Amino acid sequence: MSKYSQDFLCEVYRRMYLIREFELRSIEERRRGLIPGFIHSCVGQEATAVGACLALNQEDVITSTHRGHGHLLAKGGEPKFMMAELAARSSGYCRGRGGSLHIADFDLGILGANGIVGGGIPAAVGAALAFSMRKEKRVALSFFGDGATNQGSFHEAANLAGLWKLPVVFFCENNLYGEGTPQSKQAPICDLANRSASYCFPGVIVDGNDPIAVYEVTREAVERARRGEGPTFIEGKTYRFRGHYEGDPQVYRLPGEMEEWLKKDPILTFRKRLLDEGETEEAIREIEQQVQQKLDEAVAFATSSPVPQLEDALSGVYADTHDGKVF
Amino acid sequence: MREISYSEAIREAMCEEMRRDPTVFLMGEDVGVFGGVWGVSHDMLAEFGEERVRDTPISEIAIIGAGLGAAMMGMRPIAEIMFGDFLMCAGDQIVNQVAKARFMSGGKAQVPLTIRVTTGAPGSAAAQHSQSPESWFMNIPGLKIVVPATPADAKGLLKTAIRGEDPVIFLEHKMLYGEVGPVPEDENFVVPFGQANIIREGKDVTIVGVSIMVKKALQAADVLAKEGIEAEVIDVRTLVPLDRETLIRSVAKTNHVIIAHEAHKRAGPGAEIAAMLAEDAVEYLDGPIVRVAAKNVPLPYSPVLENYVLPNVNDIVEAAKSFWPGKA
Ligand SMILES: Cc1ncc(C[n+]2csc(CCOP(=O)(O)OP(=O)(O)O)c2C)c(N)n1
Ligand SMILES: [Mg+2]
Secondary structure, three states, X not given: XXXXXXXXXXXXXXXXXXXXXXXXXXXXXXXHOOOOOXXXXXXXXXXXXXXXXXXXXXXXXXXXXXXXXXXXXXXXXXXXXXXXXXXXXXXXXXXXXXXXXXXXXXXXXXXXXXXXXXXXXXXXXXXXXXXXXXXXXXXXEEEEXXXXXXXXXXHHHHHHHHHHOOOEEEEEEEOOEEOOEEHHHOOOOOOHHHHXXXXXXXXXXXXXXXXXXXXXXXXXXXXXXXXXXXXXXXXXXXXXXXXXXOOOOOOOOOOOHHHHHHOOOHHHHHHHHHHHOOOOHHHHHHHHHHXXXXXXXXXXXXXXXXXXXXXXXXXXXXXXXXXXXXX | OOEEEHHHHHHHHHXXXXXXXXXXXXXXXXXXXXXXXXXXXXXXXXXXXXXXXXXXXXXXXXXXXXHHHHHHOOOEEEEEEOOHHHHHHHHHHHHHHHXXXXXXXXXXXXXXXXXXXXXXXXXOOOOOXXXXXXXXXXXXXXXXXXXXXXXXXXXXXXXXXXXXXOOEEEEEEHHHOOOEEEOOOOOOOOOOOOOOEEEEOOOOEEEEEOOHHHHHHHHHHHXXXXXXXXXXXXXXXXXXXXXXXXXXXXXXXXXXXXXXEEEEOOOOHHHHHHHHHHHHOHXXXXXXXXXXXXXXXXXXXXXXXHHHHOOOHHHHHHHHHOOOOOOO
């Protein structure tokens, strides 16, 4: 780790801590009634999001999932616009139309979270196709879960990307469950990175709770993509610490499993590593305080933002509404 | 009669049919250990075991396609798709394979497949988890489209679906799962397809409801009664087959008709019903055929916008009153 600057390491921590605390705040705000829709939190999976996105440039793009808050924040998403979207306010990223499942920010290369498992993967391949056709050195990275690799959309997209050697990174967050069904009951293989073999590109497995390890494999995959050598499949082994959605009774967890994974909490372990690297407790506290302040501001911004105007429901369905005839 | 919820009624129908007929089985995402994300199949795994209550990968194409194959080989699968929105992931299997197998094979293929799926807006679930997909499939010959609005119908119609020889898309409204009502305990209680139910009689206006809008139509009828308008509320129960006679007879009596559904207005189920009435009952009509439906925009996340887009009780009341502009 020491090959990285202290600034870089602090930035890794700052982003991971922001994600964790954003999730906990949004859960809390949902309980308090600010947020009307459901939330699939990524608590426990912060390291995959941060490690992967730190390996991307701003002009690179990502597609995300129903568990997307971490990906968006890691790619630079603004907490206050995200919180406002969760609160269904007109100042939110999608003007209150999309909610948690549909947040996007094209300026930051965030092509969108998604309500459909596997739904965003083909579009990432298409984005990579556009980059490749225009000879731009940009890369598309698609986040998806273990469960999504059982979708046809994944397999068709991976085959196409392998065939056309497109600059795309398939980033699978294997958190061992798709909703309430364990990964082992969803596929006859447990190392999902093996899936890439059928499409003739590399598949690598990484400790998904170690942001630096994730960063390193992603950087390699991104460089390979930029060189025109085609896709890589990365499987980050990780675990989600909360329910599939908030309110999930979680009857399906194996006894002792959570306790084991909690020992590998990406935030706590990385914090400790930072201290070991010589970062001071005060410096870390300062980062944490700055994040908390940002989140206070985000909640205040969301709370004080207006709800959308009714007519807003009728705009934005089409680019050209033909004087309203489309409705 | 004892009362149970819509959700329990569906579970009861599945359990009874599975006890009766060893070829009936349930498969879908999280139907086993989790008991279904809406809890409908809770504890069925304990009774029937993993062979017959099968958790599947997140693979809608395989769920429907395997349902088709198993059905053609003599099983009676109940394939669950968690949200109606995800039916489109299996679009080819449903539209090109399941629906047409019997016809294309010259009648060789038998497809007793029941596709159970949730429909409708549960509140702030946004554009990919709130849709009412019934009319997407009404246009496809070969599929039966069932839209239960009460616990008793949920049980009786599901049994007809499971026992029948044709593929059925059985749409369970998420906001009806908790609805409680009388449900016969008789194991052979079935509700036949193609028989609309006149839930409330009236002489002034017919309100044809689809799924949850039946409930809203009844509420509207209460309001209208206070204003001196007697509404007849009809639950279509099945969109394919459609009980034309009951609808026409009612319109012949009331001379006014409103069709209420949660699907988008454009080319929604109401478009078909309205066209049928325009063809076959126009002589009875003293006013336009009115559709009360969701606006033609994706379902928004914001509760304010969602309420604005979805049809409600007041929309039905206003539509009915519009037939008599003079009346207070
Ligand atoms: C096509 C489709 N099928 C089912 C669902 C319901 N669903 C939402 S998330 C989920 C589990 C996804 O598992 P995984 O891909 O492993 O992601 P994770 O939730 O573990 O992050 C399911 C089944 C959906 N949204 N889309
Ligand atoms: Mg998963």
